[in-house]
Amino acid sequence: MYRSNxxxxxxxxDVNKEVTLAGWVQTVRKFGAITFVDLRDRYGITQLLFSEELNPQLDxxxxxxxxxxxxxxxxxxxxxxxKNIPTGDIELNVTGFTILNKSAVPPFTITDETDGGDDLRMKYRxxxxxxxAVKRNMELRYAVNRSTRNYLHENGxxxxxxxxxxxxxxxGARDFVVPSRMNGGQFYALPQSPQTFKQLLxxxxxxxxxxxxxxxxxxxLRADRQPEFTQIDCEMSFVEQEDILNMFEGLVKQIFKDVKNIDYTDVVERMTWEDAMWxxxxxxxxxxxxxKIANLKKPSSVYTxxxxLASLINGADFKVFDDAETVLAIAVPGCSxxxxxxTDELTEWVKRPQIGMKGLVFIKCNADGTYKSSVDKFYSEERLKAIADAANAQKGDLVLILAxxxxxxxxxxxxxxxxxxxxLGLRKKDEFKLLWVLDFPLFEYAEDENRWVARHHPFTSPKPSDIGTMINNDPVITNAEKYLxxxxxxxxxxxxxxxxxxxxIGGGxxxxxxxxxxxxxxxxxxMSEEEALHKFGFLLGAFEYGAPPHGGLAFGFDRLCAILGGSESIRDFIAFPKNNSGRDVMLDAPSSIDDKQLDELQIKLDVKNQVKSQN
Known part of the structure; x- marks a missing residue:
């Protein structure tokens, strides 16, 4: 054995115990005739003391x-x-040592506060x-995995x-495709989820x-996306929505307890999609x-x-509000x-390309009961107060309005x-609040494609009360008919x-x-009947052999780990992630393959476009 502990x-x-340790040298500190070394492994650090007798060997x-x-x-x-480390009360008086392997000088310091940038650390992942810091993330990921498996096993x-x-x-999203050598000119796809398989199960x-x-x-890609990611994928038969919600509330609460030592006793709030958007x-x-957002001017008929509250803002000859499709406000506490x-900085913030607004209107609800606004010349103080009241603003608040x-x-x-x-420090990383959002629209209308698309996926059932509407109506929209x-x-x-x-963190x-x-x-x-049979004939056929009522849910495993770990990016919780361009800079993947492989796969590359994409 290379180590006893x-x-x-x-x-x-353990004082006076004879032990053998093995690990990586973290630091070397020489003090005259003696040398201290911090030895590190996955489990921690132990200080080593090399006495005067061993120093010649170190030299x-x-x-x-x-x-x-x-x-x-x-x-x-x-x-x-x-006192900062669990082994800090002891050290090891070294009687003998063996260098098992030497190391080149690392490209960055291997400490929590490293000097390595993202690209460098990903290359030497x-x-x-x-x-x-990274090890703790991997440990948290494993703890979430273990807690999940235990809970689901205990629940059958x-x-x-x-x-x-x-x-x-x-x-929906694009598939990754894999050419088949044994079936020339044909391709597999890598699954975006095991959706149809779990239904077949x-x-x-x-x-x-x-x-x-x-x-x-x-x-x-973005912070919470990778080309390959992990799901906690679940399905149940003979269940209704309430059964699913209760089962997986229990799972997340168990993960909170096992991983964060949090007893989540709050009732998990439920909210309709329409209320969430409103x-x-x-x-x-x-x-x-x-x-919460105050809707001062309601758009079309989406929110039935x-x-x-358009009467509060219309008729003041302020064209920004009069011509807008919608006018929305939030009351920011304590910022009057x-x-x-x-306020100018906030205006510039909403004008950024990623936000895309032309400007910002504000109302200050002063502590003395007066109201000051960037649109004073259009609105009386009485009307400003009415708008602020509609936004649920209190004295001392700042109302911000976009149109x-x-x-x-x-x-x-x-x-x-x-x-x-x-x-304002209201989004605290150590505070957790769960919510169910329900009653999504089944369809969205893609005007650019002139067709309905599924908001979730094509295997989602309508609410029982809406099945008749779906069965008895033609999905085609006539030219004279608006999709709403x-x-x-x-x-x-x-x-x-x-x-x-x-x-x-999860949906189903x-x-x-x-x-x-x-x-x-x-x-x-x-989809035509022929297209549906070509793509999903196996599933349609299975439904003719006694398919039970069923439903399920999939959690974004990486994202759940990132939130529990207080991170904005799922990359921090994946052992070997890709960068923002979808590349593995450690392996230098994706990469080209040689002509022999291409010939076996019966694939011919468009060299001109290949060079263009590499540039």
Missing amino acids: TCGELRIT ENPLGREFVLQVKGTVAERSNKN YLDLRRN FMDIETPFLIKSTPE MVSGYDRYYQIVKCFRDED NYGNDKPDIRYGM NKQD EYTRKQ GAEERTRKATSELRLEMGER EHPYAGIKANAYDMVLNGNE SIRIYQRELQEKMFSALG
Whole structure:
């Protein structure tokens, strides 16, 4: 054995014990006739003391950072104890050592506060993984994995693997495709999720399935996206929506307890999609704080039962509001004393290309009961107070108002609300708030494609009360008919998303399990009968052999880990992630393959376009 103990194991109770340790050299500190070395492994750090007798050997074989070292010695009490590490009360008086492997000088310091930038650390990821900060992330990921498996096992779920080489059925994100050598000119796809397989497992009678599984999507990247990512994928038979919600609330609460030692006893709030969009401007609201959006001017007929407050702002000859499709406001608590410089900075913030607004209107609700605004010349103080009241503003608050096209303005106001929450310290990383968002629209109308698309995916069932509407109506929109007036626009999905701190961490639905309804869904999405059979004939056929009612949910495993770890990026919780261009800079992948492989795959490259894409 190379070691009898780990570098994080020894304590004051082990004094006088003879032990053998092995690990990596963290630091070397020479003080005259003696030398101190910090030896590190996955479990911790132990200080080594090389006495005067061993120093000549060190002079002959000097130790460097990241050398792999085996040492034997006696555990002793330290005179200068280090309370910052668990082994800080002891050190090892070394009696012998062996350099197991030398190391080149690392390209960056392997410490929590490293001097390595992202690109450098990703190139040498195997070194970056030695750092305690990264190691803690990997430990948290493993803890979430273990807690998940334990909970699902205890609740009767079976872990069943599904294939990675499947059929391409493009609908949503792009598939990654894999050429088949044995079937020339044909391709597999890597699964975006195991969706159809888990439904087939329900048809097969495996009524509680789960998998912690890799999924693949060829889409543009951002902080919470990778081309390959991990899901906690689950499905259940003979269940309704309430059964699913209760089961997976329990899972997340168990993960909180096991991983963060948090007893989450709050009732998980539920909110309709329409209320989320109306009050927060997005379908994954952060409800750790208030600052709800006030809709001063209602757009079209999307929000059917919501109050229109346009009378508060119309008729003042302020064209920005009069001509806008929608006008939205938020009341920011305690910020009425913002200076001109601060309000100008906020105006510039909303004008940034990623926000896309032309300007910002503000109302200061002063502590003395007066109101001051950037549009004073258009609105009397009485009307400013009425607008502020509509935004639920209190004395001392600052009302921020955006106006313009509905979609852009709602998104911008949502981003502004999150930004102000961040600036005021209301989005605390150690505070967790769960939410279910329900009753999504089943369809969205893609005007550029002139067809309905599924808001979730084509296997999501309508609410039971809406099935008749779907079966009895033609999905085609006539030229004289606006899509908002079509019966399909009002159909709700039997779907649900779980939101944590403003992030969607999981989503699912009750599935369609009857062939007639599934065929109707495919037809609504513009698929011909032949296309539906070509892509999904296996599933439609399975539904004819006693498919049970079923539903499920998939959690974004990487994203859940990142939130629990207080990070903005899922990359921090993936052992070997890709960069923002989808490249593995450590392996230098993707890369070209040689002509022999291309010939075997019967693939001929367009060299001109290949060179262009590489440039």
